[in-house]
Every structure is written in C-alpha cells, then in structure tokens.
Amino acid sequence: MLTIEGLYKTYGKQMAVDGLSLHIPKGELFGFVGPNGAGKTTTIRIVCGLLKETGGRVLIDGKELAKEPDAVKRCIGYVPDFFGVYDNFKVSEYMEFYGSLYGISGEECERLTTDLLALVNLSEKREEYVDSLSRGMKQRLCVARALLHDPALLILDEPSSGLDPRARVEMKELLMNLNSMGKTIVISSHILSELSEMCTSIGIMDHGRLVAVGKIDDILNGGQSSEQTREKQIAVLEVSREHHEDAVTRLRQFTDFSIESVMENKIEIGYEGDEVRLNELMMEIMKQGVILSGFYQKRENLEVKFMQLTGSGEDTEHEA
Amino acid sequence: MKRKGNPITRKELTITSRSMRFSWGLFGFEACLTVIFLIAIAVLGVENRYSYVRSNASRFSSFIAIFPAVSIAELCIVALIIPVMTATLISGEKERQTFDIMLTTQIKPMQIVVGKMMSSVIKVMTYVIMSIPIMAVGFTLGGISWWALLFFLVFTLLTALLEASVGIFCSAACKRSITSILLTYFIMGLIYMGTFLPIFITALMDSFMTVFTGESLAMSGSMLALLPNPVVLFVEYFSLALGGESYFVKEMVDEGLPILSFMGEKCVWLIISSIVILLLSYLFLRLAARAVDPLRGGRGQASKAKTAVNYTPVRQEESRQNIAGGYGQEESRQNIAGTYGQEENRQYTE
Ligand SMILES: Nc1ncnc2c1ncn2[C@@H]1O[C@H](COP(=O)(O)OP(=O)(O)OP(=O)(O)O)[C@@H](O)[C@H]1O
C-alpha cells in the first residue's frame, strides 16, 4: 500500500527525516511513534504531498508520488495534527465544500454526508455551525471529511492529542472500525501504549530514523524473551481503602517480592518471573488474607522499551 | 441540483454573507461616497453662485464634474480595501491548516487562487454596484450616456481584478497579514506611480537635448509603460467620456508611433490597456499559485528559513525537557514509565 524508500528531508542544516524506508501492507493499522521532533509530522506531510522531500521516493499502490501526485492524492485521506475550521460554516456545508473539492456534488454528496456523519456519530449536529463543535467532534468531523472520497489509505497525525479519555476511546473505536472495513490506516502518536492497543504493527521513530518496526510483540521481545523473565516485573494490586493498611502490613511480610510504591488504593509490587508466576503469587497473597479488589501486570515494558529505543540518539542531539 | 462555479468562491461568499462585517463595510462604503457626493454638490453650488454666467444650462452642465469626483473617490476606496480584504485569504487558511487539507484534495493551486481572487472581486463589485444610485444622480444631472456608466463598471472590475490578484499573491508570499497588506500597497504603488518613471526620464533627457542640440525626443515610446496603469486608463476614459478627446492616442498618433497609427481609433488605448491589465493579473495569479504549491518548490525557501528560526528553538526545548524528564535520571525513568502505563490502562478499562 504505502512504500517509503530512503526518504530524506532537511530544514536548512537540520535533518528532520534521515533515510527512512518503510513498507506498510494493505489492511494494516500502522502506528508511528516517537518523541517530539522525531520527524513524524514531517514524514506524514511528505507522504500527503504537502512538503517536498529532499531525497527518496514515496509510492502508494505502486504509484509514485512525485510522478502522479493527483492519482496518489486520490488514495489518501489526511487528518492533520492541528486544524481549524471556518467560522460561520455549517457541518453540512463543510462536508459539501470538501466534497466539491473532490468533484463530488449534489445528491451523492448528500448521501455520503449522511453516511459519514452517522459513522462518526455526528448525525444530529448536521445543521450546527462547525466552530460550535467540541474538539473531539471537530476531530471526528475531520475524519469524516477525509473519508469523503473513499480513500484506501487514511493518515492521521496525532488523532488523540487534546482529547479527553472518553473521546480517545471513541476515536480508537472509530479507527479500529474503519480498519475492519478494509482501510489501511497510518496514525502517529507520542504514546506507545495507546497505539499498542489498536495497531497491527508499529514503527518507532527517533531523530528522523526508524529505530524499530514490526508487530508490537516482536518489538517488545526482540529475541530476548529469556532475559525478559529475569527482569523485574511490576504488578499493581488494587485494594479498597478500608483494607489498605491491613494489606500493606501483610504484604511486607513476603520475601518473594518487594513493595515498589504505595498509593491511595493501589500497591505496586516488583517480582521476577512471567505471568504464571504472578498468578501463583496472587494465590499466595490471598491465602494470607489480603483482600484485593483486583490486580494486573503493569505494561511498563512498552514504555521502558520506548525510552531505550528513542533514548539512543540523545548524545547526537547534544552534539548537534 | 448540481451547483456550478468555483467551490472556493462559493464558500467564501457563504461565509461572508453571514458575517456582519460585510454589511458594515457596505454601509461604510456607501456612507463615504454619499458624503463625497454631497461635498461635491456643495462645492459646485458655491462655484455657481459666484460665476458670472448664470444660466440654467451652465449650472447643470457643471454637475457633470460630480461623476469623475465620485468615481475617483470610489476607485481610491477600492484600491485601499482590496489589499486588506485579500491579505488574510491565503495566510489565514495556512494558519488553520485548512489550506493543507485543501491541497490534499483534487483541487489545483491555480483554482484555489482564482477562487479566492473572485470572491474578493465579487465582494468589492457588490459595493460598487450598490453605489450606482449615487452615481446616477451625477449622470442624470450631467447628461452622460449610460454606456459611459457601463464602461466605468468594466474598468472598475479590471482594476479590482488587478488589485485582488496582487493581493492574493502577497497573501501567498507573506506569513503575516500586515506584511501582505504593505507589500500589496507597495506593488500597486509601483504600478500606479512607477510606470510614470520612463516618461519622467524621457522628459528629463528631452530637456537636455533641446538645450544642447535643439532636437526634441519622441515621448510616445515611454508612454507605453503606462499601459498597465489603471489610473491612466481612467484618465483616458474620463477624457473620452466627458470631452470626447483621447489624450494618449492623439499624442501617439501625432508622433507617428507605428503600432498605433494604423488603429487610429479613439478607444484603442482603452482596449490595449485593458488587455495588458488582464495579462498582468493573470501573471500575478500564476505567481501566487506557484507560491502555494508545495511540490513545485513553492512556499518560498525564504519563508521556510524564517520559520526555522522561530520553530527550532521551541522544538528543541520541548525535546530537551522530554529527555530530562524521560531518561535523565535512572529512578525518574521508572516512575514516569509507571504512571504512563497506569494512566493508559485506566483510560481504556473505563
Ligand atoms: N517548518 C519547519 N522548519 C524548520 N524545521 C522544522 C520545520 N518543521 C519541522 N522541523 C524540524 O523537523 C524535526 C521533525 O519535526 P516533526 O514536526 O516532524 O516532528 P514530530 O515527530 O511530528 O514531533 P511532534 O511529536 O512534536 O509533533 C524537528 O526537529 C523540527 O525542529
């Protein structure tokens, strides 16, 4: 679907994208992760034809962006990271306007608008002014807009920045829904764990380079699964307030694990081993009369991994 | 119902028609013209009172002067407001990134630019057409043909086209709207006044020549530089409409300029000048389309360099903070990782 070959982009002396090569097959939900300034937005803008690359090629469906920009643009729906809307413009007019920019008009546009607004849950806002919508609604409207011309590839730059948790979940569901409808989706984000829940594969970017790419589990394990079990794992125990003190005193008596931190209704313990080991430990704990309302293994590995992968360029940054 | 026309023009006009600013602008415009009209009448009245010949005929024929007075005022206002109107048309959309969205659609940069230009021309022409009743008084009193009014509108349209095209170009080339306005005024100043420079130089050389050699230089060649100048177009038009004499063509035919002599018609200047103005507008639109097209090296290297200055320090600051917070100290790394994971987990289990 999307192939990037040796992409370079420099702003003056600064290297924003440094020899990026990537292939995203059809039907993927691909996540682009990286810290601020990693070059995600730059890459996305180049792919959408909004920025001229310094070197390299972008191919979509076998068509080269530089040679057939119009054909390529027809395959892409783009949702920018920050966007404004026009004042004094209604939702239906907004859709009609962008429809006419794609050469869709009249009844077909009406029909598409109805369908897409229903898809993004904005049907009842149809006759409201665009600038009166909340941020999450605007974002969903922008997704609906990007789908007007039925693109095979949907590219979203940080779709969940500035959204509250509920809107994030809604956005996530919307994207997974679209993905199951057969759209290839590329999204960028700072937050790895957020992407890991929905993406089929991810690419981690830092200083303009891809430091890791593939399925989430592959990246996490990275051929060091035996080592991983020896690392200290963190589990979170949920304890209701009335049993809290009692639980802490009881837990202190264990030697199989250490108490990492104690919060109002959560206790974090560090242990060694895999999930089976965790379950065993929990049995032990409950046998000792600690009343838990729940427990889970903390997915900190993702973040630690992310920090490790993206931290490597730190020194070069200071030199630059 | 399939709607035709440039979608961008349609969008701009929909938005404009809903804002109060347009109505207030219209009100202000007409109010200004009315005041000028009343002043003109008052001045004429005073003149008539003290003139020696006091026949009714001369009193009315002097009202003919109201027409150029009001129309020149109108032109000046048009020349002043178009740059303000167009300044934010492109830079404003770039700020909201709606421009980027537009560029990812099937629409061509040239269509965007033309659509924007048309919307501001239509707005201004609405102002002008609304003021016809005020002008009509001058007509009926002064006895000018309705054709003259039609041509006045055509030439105003041409001026508006040129102004708007230059304005759009500046809006595409400048980041801030104030620089865009100033640059438009500057370029229009060049067209309005700079085109007199060749004549000025020729006249200067002519004076020297007469002093030293006794010969005189032909002026008409340097007059051609005035063709793109709407002010000159209007001067020619007024002299034709009011007195029936063409100043420029006569001068050139007298001096025997070959291109013009075979067309020795009265309105030849008007026609050629109109064509030149149209071509110049087209040129500016092309430049504007080029400036906004990212794939043709557009968006100006210069403006990119400027953003780099503003942009980079902020970004670096951000990423420094990230580094300090994220992986600066060993223990804080764990903590941050911890809270991150937790927060995400909580959000999704809700
Ligand atoms: N217009 C520009 N002019 C100069 N430098 C730029 C410009 N845009 C981006 N950069 C630089 O390019 C690098 C990559 O920026 P980019 O916006 O692609 O990062 P990002 O991964 O999207 O970051 P974020 O997570 O903050 O959105 C940064 O170092 C930035 O300073």
Ligand SMILES: [Mg+2]
């Ligand atoms: Mg970004």
